Amino acid sequence: MDAKLIEKIIIVRDKYFYGPEVFQGIIMVETIKEGTPDFKADHTLDMVQTEPSKVYYSPDYSSAEKKAQLSRIPDYRPQLFWQPELKQNSFEFFTSDLTGIFKIKVEGFQKNGKGISIEKTFKVTE
Structure with missing residues (x-):
């Protein structure tokens, strides 16, 4: 896709329902109105699972x-x-x-x- 046609990219990390399908998240590419590309097939790719949030050590001297x-x-x-x-x-x-x-x-x-x-x-x- 020509980058000049992209208006914004939205990442949805939550479950996304599309008709009967449930996705674990999506990347939505919103294009400008003129020159919208013609997609003839679904474009999917496998994503690497993100790591869980880390807990960083910080000593507690409060008492x-x-x-x-x-x-x-x-x-x-x-x-x-x-x-x-x-x-x-x-x-x-x-x-x-x-x-x-x-x-x-x-x-x-x-x-x-x-x-x-x-x-x-x-x-x-x-």
Whole structure:
């Protein structure tokens, strides 16, 4: 298909019902009105199953008991926090034993599809 004819591509990850058929998801290609290609057959392809969401480790020092348990274990993480699917407006993390300047970078999309990028730095001392 000529890419100039494509207006948008929509990925539906949920079950999709088409008449009596049930699909585990679809990729829908919407074309511009003029010059719509003529398809004479169904075009299907096998997709590789995606991996389940990962759970990333982040130590919890929120209580005195937990802090005492973890105080004897050095923490040299250069990356302090990673959660690729952040769905809340705030988050909390604890710094590692490394000192220096760290950067927080949050990127994503708003509900209207507009991209957003926020970047801040902070300093950790002994």
